Every structure is written in C-alpha cells, then in structure tokens.
Amino acid sequence: MKARPQAADALLALGLLVVGLPQLFLEELPEGADYDQFRAPDLWSGLLVVAVAMSLTWRRRHPLQVLMFIIGGELVMAVAGYPPAVPDVVAFLIAVYSVAAHRGLAQSALGGLAGFVYFLVYLMLLLPVSTSLPVMVTDCALVVGVWVLGRNLRLRRAYFAELEDRAARLERARGTDARAARIEERSRIARELHDVVAHHVSVMTVQAGAARRIIDRDAGSAREAMSTIEEVGRTALSEMRRIVGVLRTDRDVEQAGRELAPQPGLGDLGELLDHVRETGLSVQLWIEGEARPPSPGVDVAAFRLIQEALTNTLKHAGPQARAWVRLYYGDRDLTVEIEDDGRGTVTFMADNEDNQGHGLVGMYERVALYGGELRIGPRVGGGFGVRARFPLEA
Structure with a gap:
C-alpha cells in the first residue's frame, strides 16, 4: 500500500462507509425537541455521505480541495436538516490532518483556519441541538489537535528526509575521499x-x-x-x-626526474627503529626463521608498512605505550607484525570515523599489489595490531 497511497486512501474511505452507513440508517435518534428537527436519513443523505467519504481518495494529492469539498458537503447536509453522520465527521478530521501533513505552512494554515471556522459555525449556528461550553471547547480542541498532529508529522518527515540526504552526501564524499x-x-x-x-x-x-x-x-x-x-x-x-x-x-x-636510488628496505629497519625510539616510544624487534632477501618491491612495501604502522602508534597509542615488530620468514612468504599496547583502538577509530585514513588505504594497496594479505584491528589484551603476509618471490 505504500507504493499505491491512493488505493490505500480509497480503502480507508470504503471502511468508513462500511462502518458508518449502517449506523446512519439503523440507529434511531434520541427523543427530544431538538432532535425532532432533524430529517430522517434517506437516499439523498446516503449519497451525500458516500460522496463526502469517497473524496478522501484524493486527500494526499489534493488535500486542500478535498477539505473544501467535505466542508461543502456537510454544509449542504446541515442546511437540508440531515443529522451529522459518523463517516462525514471522521472524513472532516482526516481532511484537516491531510492538509497539515501534505502541504506547506501557508496552505496548511489556510486549511486549518477554514476547518476551524466551519466547525465553530456549525456548532454554534447550524446544529439545532444545544451544545454546552465544555463540549464545544473539547470539540474545537480536537480539530486543532488533529491539525497540529499533521503538521508535526510533516516536519518530522522533512527532518528524516534531510538526515537521509545528508547521509547520502557524506557517503558520496567518503567514497570520493577513498578513491582519491x-x-x-x-x-x-x-x-x-x-x-x-x-x-x-x-x-x-x-x-x-x-x-x-x-x-x-x-x-x-x-x-x-x-x-x-x-x-x-x-x-x-x-x-x-x-x-x-x-x-x-x-x-x-x-616527478619522473627523481634520483634513481632505490627506496629504503628491511635492511634499513634498524635505522627506522632508532628514529622511533628517539621519540620516546619503546620498540622491540624480533626476527624468526631464515632471513632471506625478498624481491625489491616487497622489500620496499614491507618497510613502508612498518613505517606507517609505527607512525600510527606514535599518533594514537599514548605516551606510555610499547610496540613490537616481528618478522617471520617462512618457506615462501614473509609475515610482518606490528603491535602496541596503547589506547589506539579507541582514538584511532574515533579520529577516522568520517575519513577511514589514507594510511590504511595505502597499507591495503601496497599489500594487495604484491598478492599479499593484510589484517588490521584491535589486539587481544588491548592496543592495536597490523599483520601482513608477503610472498618472498615475485
């Protein structure tokens, strides 16, 4: 029904008629001088009730026109002396709500004012039954409350639509940043x-x-x-x-004219760790397995991975953190692990909530370029860890 709102409104109108028409013709009016002034319901009153209720089919597309049509139909019934019908009263309240919920402030205010004035005039002048002041105030408050409800729901829909649009823009911007x-x-x-x-x-x-x-x-x-x-x-x-x-x-x-000297590799790892230790971060290095020189590209990628991971540790782990660098030489691959015991898990993710970090993108790109595997995430026991596996042979 969400895809076909007009069909849903037509079913709503039919439901009102199914409930209200039998009551209109079968229920007897209370005895009294005031009620004797009403005409007994007949075919014409039934047709008016059907026309007024079925006009709700177009309440979303033309809410102000539907409200005016309902007011006109009820005025005709009041002037003709027919008693108020439940379908007409409910249709009037739904029309007031629809104007407030589906139109801007100017049209919704005009429709709400017209509905309130009509309802007040009907209670005071057109209804032959005497109405006490508390009942009149309560009925008028009901009309105002229905209008306010529709207005609030419209503002709420607009707010959520703005949030969705903003989220879509942020998602597009995030995708653009990641591609860049x-x-x-x-x-x-x-x-x-x-x-x-x-x-x-x-x-x-x-x-x-x-x-x-x-x-x-x-x-x-x-x-x-x-x-x-x-x-x-x-x-x-x-x-x-x-x-x-x-x-x-x-x-x-x-930059194609840069010097042709190769970039740093794992052979320069000691110098890198010395520079990191000079900043105050305690770093330990373990090498396991039979050390063998990897291909030059893997050598550069592994060095840059360690450099980027230690840089993130310096930024996010905190002043009392420690770090470990491990190199595992297998038969055909090299595994590189960089871990710390700082508080980087919280601060790193918070800093990168809107931008997932160009450093992380660089790590994934480097490792993927050489057919390796990369895992980045929180470390068991606290801290942060980076683990990459590179094939030794190109």
Missing part, C-alpha cells in the same frame, strides 16, 4: 617501483658496458657480467609486471 586516497597511494607506489626498476636497469647498463670492454681479454669475467645482467633483468621484468595496472597521475610526470 587510492589514486594518491597508487601513484606513490608507482614512483617507488619506478625507482626500483630504474636501479636494476642502471645496473644492467653498467654490467653490459663492462662486459663489452673486457670480453676480448677476459671472457670469464664477461660471462659473469652477462649472468648478472640476466638475473637483474629477470628481477626488473618481475617488478615491471607489478607496475601494470597501477594508476598514474599527472604529478608522476613532473
């Missing part, structure tokens, strides 16, 4: 991969030049240089495959 963060992080990753691959190409160029110069007088050294070129070339090709699909921005072109 992904593009920014992918661009930064692409630049770092460019540096790694460029480094390999530089090594290949130097080795090829050396092999060309010594190939005539030292064939063994030349073959060794060729083997180095082959190995470095394969690594460079592997890293180039990682670049495919990474989005680039115009800013990458401007």
